[in-house]
Amino acid sequence: MRTRPLKVALLGCGVVGSEVARIMTTHADDLAARIGAPVELAGVAVRRPDKVREGIDPALVTTDATALVKRGDLDIVVEVIGGIEPARALITTAFEHGASVVSANKALLAQDGAALHAAAEEHGRDLYYEAAVAGAIPLIRPLRESLAGDKVNRVLGIVNGTTNFILDKMDSTGAGYQEALDEATALGYAEADPTADVEGFDAAAKAAILAGIAFHTRVRLDDVYREGMTEVTAADFASAKEMGCTIKLLAICERAGDGASVTARVHPAMIPLSHPLASVRGAYNAVFVESDAAGQLMFYGPGAGGAPTASAVLGDLVAVGRHRVSGTTGPGESAYAALPVSSMGEVVTRYHISLDVADKPGVLAQVATVFAEHGVSIDTVRQSGKDGEASLVVVTHRASDAALGGTVDALRKLDTVRGVASIMRVEGE
Amino acid sequence: MRTRPLKVALLGCGVVGSEVARIMTTHADDLAARIGAPVELAGVAVRRPDKVREGIDPALVTTDATALVKRGDLDIVVEVIGGIEPARALITTAFEHGASVVSANKALLAQDGAALHAAAEEHGRDLYYEAAVAGAIPLIRPLRESLAGDKVNRVLGIVNGTTNFILDKMDSTGAGYQEALDEATALGYAEADPTADVEGFDAAAKAAILAGIAFHTRVRLDDVYREGMTEVTAADFASAKEMGCTIKLLAICERAGDGASVTARVHPAMIPLSHPLASVRGAYNAVFVESDAAGQLMFYGPGAGGAPTASAVLGDLVAVGRHRVSGTTGPGESAYAALPVSSMGEVVTRYHISLDVADKPGVLAQVATVFAEHGVSIDTVRQSGKDGEASLVVVTHRASDAALGGTVDALRKLDTVRGVASIMRVEGE
Incomplete structure (x- = not known):
């Protein structure tokens, strides 16, 4: 065992940072044995220096994060501030001053992962970020290392706990979106401003990271199609139940067409109750990975x-830490495949469409003709009506999102179609 | 990219080996990009050299595995022969001649993992064996690396597909053990001699490996308590259903008492239908890991x-391969904690006991007294009877296996107890 300790600086000391500091102290012996050198908390950068932080020596606390990462004697900088700046500048500076970086910052990695990886490589340092996707679930390392000899075709996951809590609540109690959100907020599962979660920004960042690693291709946040779940209704859940499905906000990264391009998207979708993701409850996350050899x-x-x-x-x-001790680094960015990222229009899946239509003869024929004209094949249609108004529920076979979009535009122009009540993709079959 | 290829020798070319060779050929470009050097299949040791092996150059095939691993120019030896010898000697020789080793050999690693790790370390080489436990499921790497900063308290898993197929079949169809085994054999899920699977030897080897990694302690196959599943009956499944449970063959590794020792065991057990492991169907595997921080x-x-x-x-x-290119090695054996391995008697869990008893007044009182005398607290008792014979089903609170064993011995001596129909542990609550 090396006796000179590894010096670790902590940027941010909120919910995650304080827990990191606590475990570094209480499990110091185990960490030292596993790394091969003791670890020493060398500094903690915070915004509010006066807050009492149990177990952290006040002499280590500073508000000058830049000066901390410039010290030059740091082995590892742990960044748990979140957001783009100042995190990006601090990480870059940390590399320039010889430190490796552990980050939990999904937004930054999704936006600027390539530049950060390049900075790490330039300075011969590690950039690790298992915590950026799906919290404690080992996902980055299995994709980056365990499946490195396989060909991943699809990653399909529930990667946002807040929205899964809300959707699970709507499913199990029949509550509407607002009511379920209010409960999530009251219980601390949703933030005061839940936009990043419910509009799918958080999940989209994770999808970009996962797609990049899974397909050895740079995928940025802007490449990810994103649709939030604020418009999912109790009626959608009722429709899903009739299909033997539930509704989840899914992050889906897959090879498109013949595997020559990739797509990444986040949107609510129906999935069959028999799919393992359907039974992921509350704020839990789960990610399905499909590959050639592993299945x-x-x-x-x-x-x-x-x-x-x-x-x-x-x-x-x-x-x-082990790499610092042995003077090496782990695998860096792997983007050699450099596959093009296809647009949402090229995604092929199935759709569940609810239409409000006039209750008169010939409507179904009209609607079916529109689907046929756009090359979207219908699997099932269910018609119900009363008082001159009727609803049509159409479930399609697999079709491109562009074809479906064209179909819906044309349906809206039919006199007999009063409105398109909902369009939901059907996944995981 | 390094241009000189990494030379890989394959020991064994059966179901797994031939697939490894196939992927090495068809995905050569991807593997080269991910490793940073091309890989070259330098030799394949087999028992039957005359068998036609599609895609493998016959000039590479040899029956002299020892000469192959002694060549001295190999970078990596892949051992997929299985069994103790000659695999052990070949791996040791491979290290002595400068190769790193990738093995899928659970039996050997469970029996001699420490010596093999020592040989790897002595020669500055890697010993990797993700495939030894739960096939494609990334488990060794997540335990060894992703959870290296956490304290694992329990590993609870279905790690044998053959027995899970049989138990699932018994559960879903009401079939008896033999009938379900016959179907598993016919479908290729069970080998002609199913002993290693159904008697729990295979699962016990995996439990030893998992416990060793999870608790940073050497756990050998002999340390693992093992009970097969050949005596599980349709009646046991009926009892399980009444409890809201199913029956699985579980590998359980946990810290005992106050965490100062560890236990590892394999046996059939009832688990609640609400537990995620209960819904693992067919020949699939799944492993639950409980840790301090990750949950x-x-x-x-x-x-x-x-x-x-x-x-x-x-x-x-x-x-x-990456390590060979960069001249490093990954983490080796971590056994620093060196916790004692406790015997099965110290394991604490709940029990479901079915007794055949005389149908007369006072029997329940007698039985309850025996439990009390041995310090085993009863949770529920259900009594049913006809024609002078009755059955008692007792479900206990948590008690040590030693206390339960003493209880059962004493119950057998009661005149009013005709027999102990079954004893099954209840886990996962």
Whole structure:
């Protein structure tokens, strides 16, 4: 065992950071044995220096994060601030001053992962970020290392606990979106401003990261199609139940067409109750990975929270620490495949469409003709009506999103179609 | 990219080996890009050299595995022969001649893992074996690396696909053990001699490996309590259903008492239908991991088969290949905690006991007294009877296996107890 300790700086000391600091102290002996060197908390950058932080020496606390990462004697910088700036500048500066970096920052990695990886490589340092996707669930490392000899075709996952809590609540109680959101907020599962979660920004960042690793291709946040779940209604859940499905907000990364391009998207979708993702309850996360040789794998666990996220951060800290001790680095960015990212229009899936229509003869024929003209094949149609108004529920075979979009535009122009009540993709079949 | 290829020798070319060779050929470009050097199949040791092996140059095939591993120019030896010898000697010789080793050999690693790790370390080489436990499911790497900063308290898993197929069949169709085994054999899920699977030897080897990694302690096959599933009956499944449970053959590794020791065991057990492991169907595997910070994680996927096992082997091949290119090694054995392994008697769990008793007043009081005298607290008792004979089903609170054993011995001595029809542990609550 090396006796000179590895110096670790912590940027951010909120829910995750304080837990990282606590475990570094309480499990110091285990961490030292596993790394091959003791770890020393060398500094903690915070915004509010006066807050009492149990177990952290006040002499280590600073508000000058830039000066901390410039010290030059740091081995590892742990970034748990979140957001783009100042995190990006601090990480870059940390590399320039010789430190490796462990980050939990999904937004930054989804937006600027390539540049950060390049900076790490330029300075011969590690950039690890298991905590950025699905909290404690080992996902980055299995994709980057365990499946490195396989060809991943699809990643399909529930990667946002807040929205899964809300959708699970709507499913199990029949509550509407607002009511379920209010409960999530009251219980601390949703933030005061839930936009990042419910509009799918958080999941889209994770989808970009997962797609990049799975397909050895750079995928940026802007490449990810994103649709939130604020418009999912109790009626949608009723429709899903009739289909033997439930509704989840899914992040889906897959090879498109003949595998020559990739797509990444986040949207609510119906999935069959028999699919393992359908039974992921509350704020849990789970990710399905489909590959050529391994077949279907699933990874399940808590997707957020201070302790679970700290577990992922500390796993990376041990890996990066071992590399510091042995003077090496782990695998860097793998983007050699450089596949083009296709647009949402090229995604092929099935659709569940609810239409409000006039209750008169010939409507079904009109609607069916529109689907046929756009090359979208109908699997089932269900018609119900009363008082001159009727509804049509159409479930399609697999079709491109562009073809479906064209179909819906044309349906809206029919006199006999009063409105398109909902369009939902059907996945996981 | 390094242009000189990494030379890989394959020991064994059966279901797994032939798949490894196939993927090495068809995915050569991807493997080269991910490793940073091309890989070259330098030799294939087989028992039957005359068998036609599609895609493998006959000039590479040899029956002299020892000469192959002694060549001295090999970078990586992939051992997929299985069994103790000659695999052990070949792996040791491979290290002595400068190769790193990727193995899928659970029996050997469970029996001699420490010596093999020591040989790897002595020669500065890697020993990787993701494929030894639960086929394609990334489990060794997540435990060894992702959770390296956490404290694992329990590993609870279905790690044998053959027995899970049989038990699932018994559960879903009401079939008896023999009938379900026959179907498993006919479908190729069970071998002609199913002993290693149905008597729990295979699962016990995996439990030893998992416990060793999870608790940073050497756990050998002999340390694992083992009970097969050949005596599970349709009546046991009926009892389980009444409890809201099903029956699975579980591998359970946990810290005992106050965490100062560990236990590892394999036996059939009732688990609640609400537990995620209860819904693992057919020949699939799944492993639950409980840790201090991460909480509950689950890893799910195909536990066997040529392609899934090859996926795990190739993931290790890429990792070990990267290390060869950069002149480093990954984490070796971590056994620093060196916790004592407690005997089965110290395991604490709940029990479901079915007794055949005389149908007369006072029997329940007698039986309850025996439980009380041995310090085993009863949760529920259900009594049913006809024609002078009756059955008592007792479900206990948590008690040590030693206390339960003493209780059962004393029950057998009661005149009013005709027999102990079954004893089954209840887990996962």
